[in-house]
Amino acid sequence: MKVALFVPCYVDQFYPQVAIASLQLLEKLGVRAVFPAQQTCCGQPMANSGCEQDAKPVYHHFVETFQDYDYVVGPAGSCVYHVRKHFDIIDQTPAVQHVRTATVELFDFITSILGVTELPGRFPHQVGLHLSCHGQRGLHQANESEMTPVRDGQLRRLLAGLEGLTLTELDRNDECCGFGGTFCVSEAGISARMGQDRVADHLRHGTQVLTGGDMSCLMHLEGLVRRRQLPLQVRHAAEIFNQAFA
Amino acid sequence: MSTRARMLAAVRASQPAALPLPAVPLFEGEASVGKFTTVLESIGGQVVSLSHLNQLAATVALRYPSEYRVASALLRTTVAVNAATAATILESIDLAVLRGAFGVAENGSVWLPEAAMLHRALPTIAQHLVLVLDRRDLVATMHHAYGRLASQPGGYGIFLAGPSKTADIEQSLVIGAHGARSLTVLLC
Amino acid sequence: MSQSPTHAQRSDVFLLDAERTTWHDETLWFVRQKRDKAVYATPEFQELRQLASDIKDHTLSQLAEYLEQFEAAALANGVRVHWAADADEHNAIVLGIVRAAGASRVVKSKSMLTEECHLNPHLLANGVEVIDSDLGERIIQLRGEAPSHVVLPAIHLKKEDVGETFWQHLGTEKGLTDPQQLTEAARQHLREKFLAAEVAISGVNFAVAETGSVVVCTNEGNADLAIGLARVHIACMGMEKLLPRLSDLAVFTRLLTRSATGQPITTYTSHFTRPAPGKEMHVVIVNNGRSQQLGRPDFRASLKCIRCGACMNTCPVYRRSGGHSYDFTIPGPIGAILSPNIDMRQHVSLPFASTLCGSCTDVCPVKIDIHTQLYKWRQVLGAEGMLPASKKYSMKLLSRVLARPGLFKAGGVAARLGLRLVPHALSHAPGYNPWAIARELPAPPKQSFREWYAHQSSVSAK
Numbered sequence: 001m002k003v004a005l006f007v008p009c010y011v012d013q014f015y016p017q018v019a020i021a022s023l024q025l026l027e028k029l030g031v032r033a034v035f036p037a038q039q040t041c042c043g044q045p046m047a048n049s050g051c052e053q054d055a056k057p058v059y060h061h062f063v064e065t066f067q068d069y070d071y072v073v074g075p076a077g078s079c080v081y082h083v084r085k086h087f088d089i090i091d092q093t094p095a096v097q098h099v100r101t102a103t104v105e106l107f108d109f110i111t112s113i114l115g116v117t118e119l120p121g122r123f124p125h126q127v128g129l130h131l132s133c134h135g136q137r138g139l140h141q142a143n144e145s146e147m148t149p150v151r152d153g154q155l156r157r158l159l160a161g162l163e164g165l166t167l168t169e170l171d172r173n174d175e176c177c178g179f180g181g182t183f184c185v186s187e188a189g190i191s192a193r194m195g196q197d198r199v200a201d202h203l204r205h206g207t208q209v210l211t212g213g214d215m216s217c218l219m220h221l222e223g224l225v226r227r228r229q230l231p232l233q234v235r236h237a238a239e240i241f242n243q244a245f246a
Numbered sequence: 247m248s249t250r251a252r253m254l255a256a257v258r259a260s261q262p263a264a265l266p267l268p269a270v271p272l273f274e275g276e277a278s279v280g281k282f283t284t285v286l287e288s289i290g291g292q293v294v295s296l297s298h299l300n301q302l303a304a305t306v307a308l309r310y311p312s313e314y315r316v317a318s319a320l321l322r323t324t325v326a327v328n329a330a331t332a333a334t335i336l337e338s339i340d341l342a343v344l345r346g347a348f349g350v351a352e353n354g355s356v357w358l359p360e361a362a363m364l365h366r367a368l369p370t371i372a373q374h375l376v377l378v379l380d381r382r383d384l385v386a387t388m389h390h391a392y393g394r395l396a397s398q399p400g401g402y403g404i405f406l407a408g409p410s411k412t413a414d415i416e417q418s419l420v421i422g423a424h425g426a427r428s429l430t431v432l433l434c
Numbered sequence: 435m436s437q438s439p440t441h442a443q444r445s446d447v448f449l450l451d452a453e454r455t456t457w458h459d460e461t462l463w464f465v466r467q468k469r470d471k472a473v474y475a476t477p478e479f480q481e482l483r484q485l486a487s488d489i490k491d492h493t494l495s496q497l498a499e500y501l502e503q504f505e506a507a508a509l510a511n512g513v514r515v516h517w518a519a520d521a522d523e524h525n526a527i528v529l530g531i532v533r534a535a536g537a538s539r540v541v542k543s544k545s546m547l548t549e550e551c552h553l554n555p556h557l558l559a560n561g562v563e564v565i566d567s568d569l570g571e572r573i574i575q576l577r578g579e580a581p582s583h584v585v586l587p588a589i590h591l592k593k594e595d596v597g598e599t600f601w602q603h604l605g606t607e608k609g610l611t612d613p614q615q616l617t618e619a620a621r622q623h624l625r626e627k628f629l630a631a632e633v634a635i636s637g638v639n640f641a642v643a644e645t646g647s648v649v650v651c652t653n654e655g656n657a658d659l660a661i662g663l664a665r666v667h668i669a670c671m672g673m674e675k676l677l678p679r680l681s682d683l684a685v686f687t688r689l690l691t692r693s694a695t696g697q698p699i700t701t702y703t704s705h706f707t708r709p710a711p712g713k714e715m716h717v718v719i720v721n722n723g724r725s726q727q728l729g730r731p732d733f734r735a736s737l738k739c740i741r742c743g744a745c746m747n748t749c750p751v752y753r754r755s756g757g758h759s760y761d762f763t764i765p766g767p768i769g770a771i772l773s774p775n776i777d778m779r780q781h782v783s784l785p786f787a788s789t790l791c792g793s794c795t796d797v798c799p800v801k802i803d804i805h806t807q808l809y810k811w812r813q814v815l816g817a818e819g820m821l822p823a824s825k826k827y828s829m830k831l832l833s834r835v836l837a838r839p840g841l842f843k844a845g846g847v848a849a850r851l852g853l854r855l856v857p858h859a860l861s862h863a864p865g866y867n868p869w870a871i872a873r874e875l876p877a878p879p880k881q882s883f884r885e886w887y888a889h890q891s892s893v894s895a896k
Contacts, residue, residue, distance in 0.1 A: 425655025
């Protein structure tokens with residue numbers, strides 16, 4: 001199985017430890033992922049801004065970069081969702097079709113493709129899970145409160161399986177954090193307010209470590225936490241599992 | 247070209263190729279008195295059992311003040327109402343006692359056809375409303391309800407569920423907005 | 435060219451009162467939770483959504499035929515049917531009916547269409563008194579405001595605001611804030627109006643092609659009371675309100691209120707098919723941009739909307755910015771996909787007033803792909819050259835960088851270096867960096883992942 005690691009642009013530049021943890025976690029699960037160095041970005045920032053046409057060369061570049069792999073695994077539900085859903089505007093060659101279906105979110109890959117439903121290790125903290133909307137509602141990695149009262153999902157199960165870990169029960173299990181790509185600057189006031197409300201829900205219920213499968217949401221929340229110097233650590237779930245899986 | 251013709255032409259030019267009309271299955275549900283009662287009470291209505299229709303007058307007398315001005319085709323009444331009754335008279339009515347055609351257990355509503363209203367405004371202008379319903383005339387869901395109407399809704403008819411209410415001020419539920427301040431279903 | 439304020443600018447005003455924002459958010463979230471409870475208790479809810487969506491898709495695909503069928507049935511019932519291409523024609527028709535009836539007093543129940551057409555100012559300018567009878571609508575009418583929600587028109591107001599308004603206009607006691615007493619005052623005030631009105635105007639929730647009926651749903655009973663008393667009933671409907679069969683109402687009445695407020699059904703679900711003897715019933719069928727939207731395949735599904743407001747209650751942006759921040763008759767996510775059809779330039783910011791979280795799509799009882807349409811409107815607005823120049827050119831530049839790995843690598847190094855070298859006060863200056871109004875920028879690491887990876891590879895190669 002040829003697996004490529006897809007590292008979203010902002011993770012590469014600002015959160016290398018998340019990509020390192022993803023790579024090492026996969027390795028511990030017997031998957032040697034490679035990092036094709038010519039990769040850049042999925043093109044979502046442009047497309048979400050209404051400049052989808054400008055993103056086309058980026059889409060083509062993404063497909064050229066990853067077409068020879070069986071799976072393209074990324075620690076970011078939003079970017080994966082973008083590739084799978086919005087690469088529909090370029091010519092649907094076999095390579096494009098392949099890359100769209102082969103691109104998978106890290107924990108989706110671990111649970112659905114590798115069939116791993118439990119990860120070993122100990123993480124004795126109270127952990128609050130932030131569900132990324134694109135992972136949850138877009139990629140269906142977790143149940144949606146719009147449909148069912150049952151709070152379940154891939155990441156939630158994996159976290160609950162770690163020794164010593166307590167999961168936070170939030171008032172609002174799956175409210176958006178307000179990042180929203182360029183929304184975070186074009187609607188900065190609402191974006192910040194949404195994030196503050198999300199963080200408050202976690203603090204109210206005792207979260208010590210705030211985690212999730214999408215670094216973009218976490219980048220936004222971390223920025224709010226650091227600004228107010230709140231007693232919360234923000235870490236991507238790959239970091240938690242990689243650390244626990246010693 | 248008339249506006250009508252232009253509008254229809256514009257729609258024809260814009261509408262896509264015909265898509266199929268789905269058949270709607272008859273979703274089953276509970277048609278019990280218990281379910282109907284629970285739901286109607288949860289939306290502010292009351293349900294009272296009558297062992298026989300001949301208890302109607304006594305039950306109404308017991309539940310409402312004797313000075314109430316009552317309009318009904320089922321009781322001896324203080325106000326005679328028909329389709330031509332003036333608004334000023336309608337406005338003075340405290341209680342209307344009307345015959346409901348059937349009830350819907352899933353939502354506590356009662357189908358009130360025009361023929362049972364005496365006047366179209368009576369169900370909403372009366373301060374209080376009693377609907378008399380045969381307990382055998384309960385259906386489970388709205389699918390069964392529209393099945394009973396068989397594409398014949400009459401000139402005017404209401405699925406009426408509970409007293410008039412509003413939550414337009416800060417989402418605080420207030421009973422008695424413009425229509426009846428209370429609704430009681432007498433099941434016989 | 436004067437630019438109207440953007441959604442973000444109007445939201446910033448709303449956000450100034452943080453406590454009120456919290457209250458607004460929590461009040462609407464409470465409505466969303468009531469909706470959830472009703473939905474979870476209905477096992478076939480998802481099946482009903484699919485049926486509703488399919489029935490609406492079908493109806494829109496044969497809308498012209500159904501309009502003709504509806505008209506024929508209504509005419510046979512003794513109903514007068516009018517056709518209005520746009521808001522002006524709608525208003526002229528309504529005024530004409532009022533005048534022909536020799537009337538000067540009109541009571542109106544809730545209708546987003548007449549809001550869309552700005553009927554009230556037109557009637558008032560022509561000497562007709564028009565009173566909104568829905569409590570929420572009456573409150574905002576007295577205040578000279580527009581509704582901020584399709585189902586809860588006065589949800590932006592607190593009971594103190596309503597008390598103040600009623601004190602000024604209805605002569606209630608100053609400082610009265612009890613919703614029960616305020617509602618009672620409105621009941622007394624509006625009873626007089628109901629009794630005096632010669633014409634009753636209503637909206638239409640559903641129209642049935644098979645029977646020529648229009649269905650109006652209220653909790654207050656204001657539509658039935660007004661129509662039952664007035665000599666003339668005018669029902670104003672957007673032409674997308676049609677359903678083929680009476681039995682289709684089962685699907686829609688089951689979905690509408692569960693989605694809107696969590697109720698199993700509205701208190702009054704009223705079917706108007708024939709005028710009462712000696713009285714008149716008119717139906718005004720309005721286009722006003724709907725055929726144009728029908729002709730846009732990507733946005734056609736927005737016409738399936740049944741105005742339940744669920745997308746507003748669930749939208750985390752709407753809850754924190756209020757309905758008036760959208761500056762369109764229909765606010766919230768659905769308004770943001772309907773409004774550009776009416777005026778792209780004026781409403782250019784609305785499709786961007788979303789994180790595309792998708793919750794709107796998931797609560798929509800007729801399965802409108804709202805968040806996908808928001809995304810698609812952004813592309814249309816981009817292609818039409820409606821985006822601010824700064825955004826347009828920065829995105830072109832970004833594309834060039836992201837399509838070229840060499841440039842991307844160099845750019846990343848420069849950005850991280852920049853962040854490390856530039857003083858905090860400058861990188862977080864409010865005028866230059868909207869990110870930093872409430873957030874710290876990420877702490878830039880010394881090494882990017884690709885640098886780390888290249889280093890690892892060279893180490894392991896040795």
